[in-house]
Amino acid sequence: MNILFIGDIVGRVGRRLVERLLPRLVDRHQVDLVVANGENAAAGFGLTADVVRELFDAGIDVLTTGNHVWDKKEVCGFIDDRPRLLRPANYPGQAPGRGCGVFATSAGHKVGIINLEGRVFMSALDCPFRTADRLVEELRRQTPVILVDFHAEATSEKAAMGHYLDGRVSLVVGTHTHVPTADARILPGGTAYQTDAGMTGSRDSVIGIRKELAIEKFLTQMPVKFDIAKKDPWLNGTLCTIDVETGRATDIRIIQEPGE
Amino acid sequence: MNILFIGDIVGRVGRRLVERLLPRLVDRHQVDLVVANGENAAAGFGLTADVVRELFDAGIDVLTTGNHVWDKKEVCGFIDDRPRLLRPANYPGQAPGRGCGVFATSAGHKVGIINLEGRVFMSALDCPFRTADRLVEELRRQTPVILVDFHAEATSEKAAMGHYLDGRVSLVVGTHTHVPTADARILPGGTAYQTDAGMTGSRDSVIGIRKELAIEKFLTQMPVKFDIAKKDPWLNGTLCTIDVETGRATDIRIIQEPGE
Amino acid sequence: MNILFIGDIVGRVGRRLVERLLPRLVDRHQVDLVVANGENAAAGFGLTADVVRELFDAGIDVLTTGNHVWDKKEVCGFIDDRPRLLRPANYPGQAPGRGCGVFATSAGHKVGIINLEGRVFMSALDCPFRTADRLVEELRRQTPVILVDFHAEATSEKAAMGHYLDGRVSLVVGTHTHVPTADARILPGGTAYQTDAGMTGSRDSVIGIRKELAIEKFLTQMPVKFDIAKKDPWLNGTLCTIDVETGRATDIRIIQEPGE
Amino acid sequence: MNILFIGDIVGRVGRRLVERLLPRLVDRHQVDLVVANGENAAAGFGLTADVVRELFDAGIDVLTTGNHVWDKKEVCGFIDDRPRLLRPANYPGQAPGRGCGVFATSAGHKVGIINLEGRVFMSALDCPFRTADRLVEELRRQTPVILVDFHAEATSEKAAMGHYLDGRVSLVVGTHTHVPTADARILPGGTAYQTDAGMTGSRDSVIGIRKELAIEKFLTQMPVKFDIAKKDPWLNGTLCTIDVETGRATDIRIIQEPGE
Numbered sequence A, B, C, D: 001m002n003i004l005f006i007g008d009i010v011g012r013v014g015r016r017l018v019e020r021l022l023p024r025l026v027d028r029h030q031v032d033l034v035v036a037n038g039e040n041a042a043a044g045f046g047l048t049a050d051v052v053r054e055l056f057d058a059g060i061d062v063l064t065t066g067n068h069v070w071d072k073k074e075v076c077g078f079i080d081d082r083p084r085l086l087r088p089a090n091y092p093g094q095a096p097g098r099g100c101g102v103f104a105t106s107a108g109h110k111v112g113i114i115n116l117e118g119r120v121f122m123s124a125l126d127c128p129f130r131t132a133d134r135l136v137e138e139l140r141r142q143t144p145v146i147l148v149d150f151h152a153e154a155t156s157e158k159a160a161m162g163h164y165l166d167g168r169v170s171l172v173v174g175t176h177t178h179v180p181t182a183d184a185r186i187l188p189g190g191t192a193y194q195t196d197a198g199m200t201g202s203r204d205s206v207i208g209i210r211k212e213l214a215i216e217k218f219l220t221q222m223p224v225k226f227d228i229a230k231k232d233p234w235l236n237g238t239l240c241t242i243d244v245e246t247g248r249a250t251d252i253r254i255i256q257e258p259g260e
Ligand SMILES: [Fe+2]
Pocket: A008, A039, A040, A066, A068, A176, A177, A178
């Protein structure tokens, strides 16, 4: 089974690129399931109902998110009605939405998906490692094929999660830094791993933001209103091949597609 | 001119790998200057006089460092006598050592090298952007070929530095996260850029540390004594080709060499 | 000379309290100069032109601020025209406004005032210690009476600043935590010191914010819109007596005045 | 019932002061139970078996701690044998030691004591608020008199805890900043509260550390070995009077005793 994971989709420029490129990527790589992190899809910050619909219409099967999931307040109003839209599972109990789910490919194979958020340099959520223990055990009762989007800042926390789940899930892929890492590989226990899938948005930018604005922020240390950059859009993602019987990854490779 | 930059060398396993692989890399890629970040070379934390000597003997021309440079106290005793050993230039004025220098290749070409450290999620050093302004201007009086090792955590700060210096230096390469990024490219102004060069050490680890220990730290939130991992060593680095007349980069590519 | 320093004024409830209590406090304690931190005066976040006028009309002679100074964007439009409104001096050079000034009491005595912001757990500003060195030297050419509002989070950074400037300024008073500290005293060199002056706003709150909202934030780790609390308003401040000839403090004591 | 809570005891100078002052304080204020935070008792960092014995011999009934509890590795060897030595209850499950207990005064009254650690600017522990919910419920089955030492950095998190537990416990007192706050009061629901009890150690210092060393650290941003300051020792604490039938606080006041 081939799963395509697409890194943080940033703003309209990212959404348009997904719409345009996804059909041919699915076709070219015989993709069975498309998962994408959408936390920045609505103008860089969060998700609206329209944006979620648009992304599902574009061919994404499941959306994961991260710390920006709550940026647009309306998300709390519709997230409970959208089982294919996940938020990090380790938010405290009362948070709306779901942190994991089991989804079927058109061929009828079940794929468990878990969304987690890191804590190093981020919010004081519940422990992502112990949350993973619990959810992996739950999902494995339904399927050996499990994908984890670990939305985290520190490479140490992400690498630790990869090794922690090695042999228990099919893929641990990181998001949040918006920069793809060149370390995609299969760990000793059979879990595919990549520290960060990168983002889908303008590459001529500072992680999706207009570069002049980001530089101004660093130079002045004063508040700067961020706008999304538009030039030179790229889709960054990861393609993972998984044995549906065992859940072991057999291949992982980086996908980097320019807009032009 | 070809410059090879080697990412954070971690412990003895990293040093041995450099010793073993560097001659053939220099030969294969016709490298004119070898620069490496050595902040983790002595058992993962800092540098001793012996380790510095060993690394220079192995063929490294210039050593840069980062936040770990002061871990071994003896470094303050010898850093002033080692002009080819740099520490981040944006430590406040009274810090021992140098933050930049101009070095000659065997062909007689001058290369300016600047070492900077980020501030996002790191120490409250002087502004790396304004420090860069000052030092780039200084070095450009001597040579148009300038390499910047920006040792920083956040992808946003690193990308901002790349764009900030685009057209003024030849290469901005990041270090510190120990994970190589898949975004090496030449920016619009002619500066080669990569968010992080990765590390040179055990890949079967959590950024160089034994994975069991790193996981224990995340699970317990208690102090854990870190040891260097040894299995599956890889050298990660970046090869940059620069026009010596203009200082513009003409090529950049990732170097990833396994120990076996 | 008696200087009254009033801690962070939070919202309308804080402004009303200042208006009501200040005349009698000035009278009772024979106050020669009133300085107040106003960074939270406009609904808890920043300052508007109207709010600044209102505070000066209420009898405040000089306003200091902190990290919230830029929250209302209009401040950048009027801060340069308001020499009695200070912002932390260690923002990088291009920031609008002033970080210090010399002001005269009605008796004609000159008082230098310096506003600084800490860096521990806060933004990466310029070094507050070296900025203090420079500004203290400048102001001492005009007057030996100098007050420093050090707007900072960590007690360690604030205590260090107190000792660093001991003997060079008359008063180092902290702000930002919104909780008054019980450590007001005169340091060995003659500088009066208090780690934090506290705030002027609702005491039945979480540092000025409605307590239910602050608790919700900690429980959910999700974004919560903060409103100012109104019940049980208190004015917190510090009264410092200074020898105008030498600039040495001769007395410091805490002022805590309830609204009713 | 009168409970004396003593703020973080720093090093030998702090221990000696407790030994010398405690008998007369107990006598003067008719103290029924003495609780002290001992996380810095062994040379500023952690606790040894000898230091713990010494503090109990000096008349302390129960020791609480905080983030420094694990600094001396030997603590893990004896903490399980010391029911009167607590560590923050919200460390993940596998941590040695206990986070709460019920202790009897000589008059036979039971006092529940809970030790918690904050997460703002600190480690990613379990949620202190939900941990408090669970433990308060547990202890209230045994006694209505409950004291909480909330070892935390941010005033917001501490104030939120005070209000969160208001009416459910007798006293919420903060520790960790080493500076006593001037906000001791009884909250509307009957819980006594003080943001921080301060420390017991040298006042002519930077939170217990030699001031020259702390200043050097801020100026250089390089590692500095910290030594404990010795001059001008003060004991800082809080005296709380509690109705043993209802558990409601009837009085709280700050204790500040100089060494000489
Ligand atoms: Fe993102």
